[in-house]
Structures are given as structure tokens and as C-alpha cells.
Amino acid sequence: METIPYFPGCTCKADALPFEVSAKAVMRELDIEMREWERWTCCGTVYSMTTDDLIHQLGPARNLIRVQEEGSDRVVTICSMCYSTLKLSAMMFDADEEKLQKLNDFLYDEVDYEGGIRVMHILELLRDDVGFEAVKERVVRPLEGLRVAPYYGCTLVRPTEAGIDDREEPRVMHDLLEALGAEVVDSPFKVECCGSYETVDRPEMVAEKCHRILSDAIKRGADLVVTSCPLCEFNLDDRQDVISSIAPRFPGIPVLYFTSLMAIAFDLPEEEWGLESATVDPLPVLQEKVLAPKDEGGG
Amino acid sequence: MADDKVLQAIDEPPVMESEICVTDELVEVYIMGKPYTVPASLTIMKAMEYVGYKLVRGVGCREGFCGACGTVFRRRGDYKLYSGLACQTLVEDGMYLTQIPSFPAEKAVYDIRELEPTANTILSYYPELARCVSCNSCTKVCPQEIDVMDYVNEALRGDIERAAHTSFDCIMCGLCTVRCHAEMPQYLIGILARRLYAAHIAARAQDLESRVQQILDGEFDKELADIKKLSEEELKDLYKKRDIEPT
Numbered sequence: 001m002e003t004i005p006y007f008p009g010c011t012c013k014a015d016a017l018p019f020e021v022s023a024k025a026v027m028r029e030l031d032i033e034m035r036e037w038e039r040w041t042c043c044g045t046v047y048s049m050t051t052d053d054l055i056h057q058l059g060p061a062r063n064l065i066r067v068q069e070e071g072s073d074r075v076v077t078i079c080s081m082c083y084s085t086l087k088l089s090a091m092m093f094d095a096d097e098e099k100l101q102k103l104n105d106f107l108y109d110e111v112d113y114e115g116g117i118r119v120m121h122i123l124e125l126l127r128d129d130v131g132f133e134a135v136k137e138r139v140v141r142p143l144e145g146l147r148v149a150p151y152y153g154c155t156l157v158r159p160t161e162a163g164i165d166d167r168e169e170p171r172v173m174h175d176l177l178e179a180l181g182a183e184v185v186d187s188p189f190k191v192e193c194c195g196s197y198e199t200v201d202r203p204e205m206v207a208e209k210c211h212r213i214l215s216d217a218i219k220r221g222a223d224l225v226v227t228s229c230p231l232c233e234f235n236l237d238d239r240q241d242v243i244s245s246i247a248p249r250f251p252g253i254p255v256l257y258f259t260s261l262m263a264i265a266f267d268l269p270e271e272e273w274g275l276e277s278a279t280v281d282p283l284p285v286l287q288e289k290v291l292a293p294k295d296e297g298g299g
Numbered sequence: 300m301a302d303d304k305v306l307q308a309i310d311e312p313p314v315m316e317s318e319i320c321v322t323d324e325l326v327e328v329y330i331m332g333k334p335y336t337v338p339a340s341l342t343i344m345k346a347m348e349y350v351g352y353k354l355v356r357g358v359g360c361r362e363g364f365c366g367a368c369g370t371v372f373r374r375r376g377d378y379k380l381y382s383g384l385a386c387q388t389l390v391e392d393g394m395y396l397t398q399i400p401s402f403p404a405e406k407a408v409y410d411i412r413e414l415e416p417t418a419n420t421i422l423s424y425y426p427e428l429a430r431c432v433s434c435n436s437c438t439k440v441c442p443q444e445i446d447v448m449d450y451v452n453e454a455l456r457g458d459i460e461r462a463a464h465t466s467f468d469c470i471m472c473g474l475c476t477v478r479c480h481a482e483m484p485q486y487l488i489g490i491l492a493r494r495l496y497a498a499h500i501a502a503r504a505q506d507l508e509s510r511v512q513q514i515l516d517g518e519f520d521k522e523l524a525d526i527k528k529l530s531e532e533e534l535k536d537l538y539k540k541r542d543i544e545p546t
Contacts, residue, residue, distance in 0.1 A: 014417065059432055
């Protein structure tokens with residue numbers, strides 16, 4: 001089994017723990033062990049765009065040094081936000097020797113960061129290392145008839161230089177879902193921002209944006225929406241009560257991490273599906289479309 | 300010995316020389332910018348008293364446990380900031396000294412029994428926790444050599460048990476808070492984590508609970524009443540004959 005250093009991020013240890021459970025489980029099935037190292041710190045949460053704001057690069061840089069200490073030249077994340085922050089920081093230090101020097105001067109309590117760490121999102125690992133053919137081969141319960149709208153949000157695909165796919169027409173989750181046997185529902189809102197951290201102060205604004213994203217998916221016949229970002233998941237899922245208060249006829253739609261559908265398609269034990277973070281219950285639709293025995297009663 | 304002109308106005312005599320183990324070797328230190336010559340055998344705290352300061356805050360047990368005398372200092376020709384407990388750190392030639400008797404921090408008030416041991420609980424009292432940028436200044440300054448940045452991050456991701464263990468040796472001196480770029484009171488976050496751990500995560504001591512119940516049920520009332528009636532001699536005798544746990 002191949003091992004790759006894994007950076008969980010704070011949210012994937014708290015509210016989004018089910019995401020980690022399902023992600024680790026499905027990767028194990030594909031012969032990759034995501035190994036968390038001992039002393040990781042917050043990724044930095046949001047990449048600082050200010051060029052002279054090096055203090056906010058200390059968090060990501062410290063984690064990149066930890067990866068170096070693990071003896072690896074790459075690291076995998078599951079959270080889109082952690083991915084983006086670590087990736088952009090790694091790219092900045094690779095491109096700017098002066099900043100790297102300044103960083104190492106400040107971090108005298110650490111070994112020097114040498115650069116050259118490749119930050120990967122789990123979807124990249126699945127696409128480029130494992131391959132969707134191998135994913136397809138592992139499927140024992142194809143998600144036939146399940147209509148799934150993939151939602152990418154911002155940080156997986158933007159900014160372009162750090163994106164894992166085309167920033168307007170990404171395919172990676174589409175292709176993965178097809179490998180799982182699901183019917184993919186494409187929506188032009190798949191890369192629309194969910195409102196991000198505005199959810200703290202302005203939940204109504206976030207609800208408005210999520211309403212637009214989810215309504216379009218529903219209109220196009222989606223049974224559920226999948227995402228790869230704990231913050232997007234929170235906004236799209238938990239904020240549906242705010243959506244209902246501003247749009248009473250909004251019917252609601254379950255929002256899951258893509259790894260949950262993988263775990264179900266791989267027929268892993270239920271405790272590894274990671275459905276616990278879903279506020280809008282996905283079980284009724286999953287029961288109807290996927291989990292119910294297909295050969296019985298259908299004639 | 301002390302420079303009379305710089306003595307603070309004091310009502311009590313300074314620490315007597317006889318109380319201090321004075322050696323022949325003298326060193327020069329700077330206390331709040333002013334040079335003094337003091338015996339090299341003194342701690343920072345005793346050196347300040349030796350030259351005439353009366354310490355009423357920023358001083359406590361004098362044994363390295365209470366955390367009242369956390370202090371920072373520099374050495375001549377060295378840009379680095381050092382820290383220690385003033386009661387435990389010996390003076391060196393060329394030290395720049397001060398005392399930090401107190402540093403402002405707002406302490407949250409809570410009923411620990413009503414809280415859930417999660418990251419969100421800690422964030423609700425100390426939202427600035429999320430402002431950590433991993434600069435590690437807190438760890439560098441900690442006189443207890445605690446990995447402060449690590450327990451801050453453990454608390455942030457809701458690993459309360461680990462945060463409690465990592466912060467266990469904290470003596471609440473507050474130097475981490477003085478240095479924090481994110482302006483958080485790490486030591487108060489640490490004690491909240493330890494309280495959450497103790498109240499909600501650590502295994503309950505069943506022996507203790509059953510003994511408390513026995514007391515509440517009055518099982519020892521008669522015994523206690525009997526003891527209260529004994530004379531001093533009878534009590535001493537009973538004490539000598541008590542059950543002692545085998546060593």
C-alpha cells in the first residue's frame with residue numbers, strides 16, 4: 001500500500017470529521033494510505049494575497065516543513081480551502097527565493113524549508129495517480145439512476161494557477177461520479193461562490209447565493225449535490241433553513257461529500273459512509289435510488 | 300550595598316544581606332535601563348530586591364510553581380528575547396531586566412458542567428483562537444517549555460484531550476499572551492481545555508464517587524461522632540494505630 005502524508009485541517013477534525021472518515025476509507029480501498037503526521041497546525045485558512053504579508057505564510061510553511069520532515073515531496077488534503085492555502089503558499093516559496101530566505105531566517109526554530117513540495121487535492125490523486133478506471137473497477141454497487149450535481153465552488157479551481165481543473169468547466173468530479181455509475185447533472189452554478197466566510201456575519205446573503213446554486217440543481221433534476229469543501233458543505237446544507245425562511249417553497253436537497261458516494265458505491269460498512277455531517281437527510285433518496293435491492297419487485 | 304538614590308519609597312527594610320547567599324563574584328545588570336552591580340549568585344527576583352525594589356506583585360511562591368514572576372530579559376549583544384521565572388533564573392553579566400507583574404487578559408466565566416468538549420465551545424469564549432498564524436512566539440517564550448502553539452492548534456481542531464495533556468505543565472504566568480501576535484490568552488484557553496477534559500472526557504474515578512455516596516448516605520456519621528467525643532490522648536493513640544496502606 002502506498003503512503004502519502006495527509007494534511008487534515010481543523011474542520012475535518014471537527015464538524016467535517018465524517019468527510020475524513022469516508023475519504024480515508026475509500027483511499028484505503030484503492031491502496032493508498034493517507035497518513036496524518038503528528039504536529040500539524042492550522043493551514044492558515046485563507047491564503048494571504050498581500051505580497052508583503054509573510055506572517056500569514058508561517059502556518060502553511062510550517063506544515064510544508066513537516067511534509068519535508070516526513071521525507072515526502074508531496075502532501076494530500078481533502079478540504080478545498082486547505083488545499084488552496086497550502087498550494088498557493090508552496091507555489092509562492094518555489095517562485096520567490098528572497099521570500100523563502102526571509103521565511104527561513106524567521107523560522108530559526110525549524111529546519112530550513114527547501115521548497116518543491118507538491119500540494120495535491122484528493123481529487124487530483126484519484127484522477128492522476130489512481131485513475132478513474134481503477135475507481136470504476138472497485139465499484140460493487142453502481143449508483144445507477146442517482147442524479148448527482150457536482151459542486152466545485154471557488155478554491156478547487158481558482159486562482160487558475162493553483163486550480164486542479166478548468167476554472168469554468170471543471171470535469172474531475174463529473175468524471176469521478178460517472179465512474180461510480182451515477183448520472184451527472186451539470187449546472188452552470190457549479191463554480192459559483194457559495195458565500196464562503198460571509199456565512200458568519202451575513203447568513204442571509206449566503207442563503208441567497210446557495211438558493212441560486214441549489215435551485216438550479218433541483219431544476220435540472222438532481223437528487224443530491226456533492227462537494228469537496230467543508231465550508232461549501234456547511235453553506236449549501238446547513239443554511240437551507242435560512243433559504244426556507246426567505247423562499248418558503250424551496251423543497252430542499254441533500255448535500256454530501258463526494259467520498260460518501262464513493263464509500264456507498266464501494267459497498268463499505270455504513271460507519272465509513274460519513275453521512276453524519278449532512279443536515280438535510282440523504283437517506284430517503286439513497287434508499288430509493290441506490291440502497292434498495294434492485295432485482296426485487298421491479299419485474 | 301544598594302544605591303540609596305534609586306530605592307523606591309519603601310516602608311519596610313529591604314531583604315537582609317544575611318538572607319542571601321552572597322558570593323564574591325559580581326555582575327552588572329540593567330534593571331529597567333539602569334545599571335546595578337549585584338552578586339552573580341542571585342536570581343533575577345533577588346537581584347531586584349537586593350538593589351532595593353520591593354516586589355508586591357509579580358512575586359509569589361518563590362519556588363518556581365505559582366507562575367507569578369514570569370519575566371523577559373535580553374543579553375548584551377544578542378537580539379533574542381529570553382524568558383524565565385524571576386525566582387528561578389540566575390542573573391548574568393550584561394542582562395537587561397524588568398518585571399511583568401501582570402498582563403491584561405479577559406478571563407471567560409463559565410459553568411464547566413454545562414459545556415460540550417468541542418472546538419466550538421472554546422471558540423465561543425475565545426474566538427481569537429482562530430487568529431493563530433503559527434508564528435510560535437508563544438512556545439519560544441514559555442518558561443515551562445510547553446509546546447504552546449501546538450496546544451493552541453489542538454484546541455482549534457477540537458482535540459481537547461491532547462490540548463489538555465500538552466498544556467498540562469502551564470503555570471499561568473501569561474508570557475505567551477504578552478507575545479501573541481493574534482492577541483489571544485493561550486493560558487486561559489489551555490485551562491479551559493484541561494477543565495473540559497477533566498469534566499467531560501477523562502474517565503470518572505468510580506472509587507471517589509462511591510465513597511462520596513457513602514458519606515452522603517451517612518455511613519460514617521456514627522464513627523465521626525464517636526471520634527469527636529475522644530480526648531486528645533485517645534485521639535493520638537487512635538491515630539498511631541490507624542490502618543496504613545502497605546508500601
